[in-house]
Amino acid sequence: MTIASKLPDVGTTIFTKMSALAAEKGAINLSQGFPDFRPDERLLTRASEALLNGNNQYSPMTGLPALRGAIAELIARHYGRDVSPVDEITVTSGASEAIFDAITALVHQGDEVILFDPAYDLYESAIILAGGVCRRVTLTAPDFRPDWQVFASLLTDKTRLVLINTPHNPTGSCWTTGDLELLWQAIKSRDIYVLSDEVYEFIHFGESAVSVHKHAKLSERSLVVSSFGKSFHLTGWKVGYVVAPTELMVELRKVHQYVTFCTATPLQQALAEHLEQAPESSAELAAFYQKKRDVLRNALADSRFTLLPCDGTYFQLLDYRDISDLDDVAFCEWLIDEVGVAAIPVSVFYQQAPKDQRLIRLCFAKEEETLIEAAQRLSRL
Ligand SMILES: Cc1ncc(COP(=O)(O)O)c(C=O)c1O
Structure with missing residues (x-):
């Protein structure tokens, strides 16, 4: 039976792939965007x-x-x-x-x-x-x-x-x-x-x-x-x-x-x-995540990654052009294997990513110890 797919170009998403690889290799998972801590x-x-x-x-x-x-x-x-x-x-x-x-x-x-x-x-x-x-x-x-x-x-x-x-x-x-x-x-x-x-x-x-x-x-x-x-x-x-x-x-x-x-x-x-x-909850969220963002940014300050500005969300972009020539998907796979940190390649969010872009996305909706451990591993590169 041949099914005429309505979405022929859609496969398993990179989020599923990176999370599965992270679990298999025991890497710290900063790829998918969800918190690793308990809600209120x-x-x-x-x-x-x-x-x-x-x-x-x-x-x-x-x-x-x-x-x-x-x-x-x-x-x-x-x-x-x-x-x-x-x-x-x-x-x-x-x-x-x-x-x-x-x-x-x-x-x-x-x-x-x-x-x-x-x-x-x-x-x-x-x-x-x-x-x-x-x-x-x-x-x-x-x-x-x-x-x-x-x-x-x-x-x-x-x-x-x-x-x-x-x-x-x-x-x-x-x-x-x-x-x-x-x-x-x-x-x-x-x-x-x-x-x-x-x-x-x-x-x-x-x-x-x-x-x-x-x-x-x-x-x-x-x-x-x-x-x-x-x-x-x-x-x-x-x-x-x-x-x-x-x-x-x-x-x-x-x-x-x-x-x-x-x-x-x-x-x-x-x-x-x-x-x-608890009407105050939403107003407190920005300060809560700003602290996590700053923990991650400070812990990466001496690394060879360039940190892009982060004005909102719980995602931090890193430019890795000083570390590797690999494209971002290959670099993320390599990071899981060699460094034990899972990230998301930014090119997957584009139909056509700018050719020389070398960016990965880290999710900082994680416990501070997790962020520090991940940053220490990344800083060894
Ligand atoms: C930009 C954006 N829009 C929508 C969603 C989906 O949100 P929800 O989990 O509430 O369906 C997400 C989840 O990651 C998102 O990042």
Whole structure:
């Protein structure tokens, strides 16, 4: 039997491959982006109580009212934006589902979608499955600033959606309010929507985070995606949410109701209670991760790697051109074998990576001892 694959170019992801190699060789795994420490114990207690004593049946399709209410309060507190918990917020099974729902709902056959490369790997596959065509603005080291002239040159009558991500995985770069304004100016007279992937919204160092929530005009055209997995160290819970104006949300919900209908009810219950009783959690996240970032950067300061700026996310990029001529995939395989540290080659996030780029990504959502041990190994090179 020959199956005509809808995604012929998709294989096992590099994350699965590097994590499997790290486990096989006993390497320190700084490749995949998830914490190796426990979440807030209060959340775990609330989740177990919700499982044992609470509602274990379907929640409403849009999410538990208590959770949507708590999300609306979080957005008002953090961004000063008023959103309706009834019409403008939907709880999804991770940010991934929200992104997939949004692309499926909005992109028609032949529509063009503009991405900024390097990009999170889910975007392209969702666009292809929807019959869309990817158009790319390439971001380059060391600061990965968007080139707005290139962006403008990609706009056509077929452009339907722009996908943005700040703070940015894998580069750790962040957009400015100026970038959001330039984006708005470029699309305002066209029939284009924005999907803003803000899963690292609370992990932002230095100035406060730039968000589409804070741009009144742009937010009227945008779907903004968040992830409790990133914000509460719970990547395995896969609970996220999307905020959008009613007209866009109506379309997104048509897809969401058939993809998952709803997300695990006891987990939603626990998150609703936690948001209400520990409202400070998200505001404390940046300082928590800044400490880890600095531990890793300080421990690598005397190494032969060049550390790129990291303004947000829990990813640090290293340039290894002074150490090796290998391409980044081969270098990461070599690192696992020879040094005992697993990293991610940055080229896998590009359709076409800049030719002489030599970058790897380390995840610092790890215990400090793990970061120091990994940095000591890398510093021996
Ligand atoms: C940029 C970006 N978007 C979306 C996601 C998916 O988030 P979730 O686990 O909530 O589905 C991730 C996870 O790594 C990510 O890095």
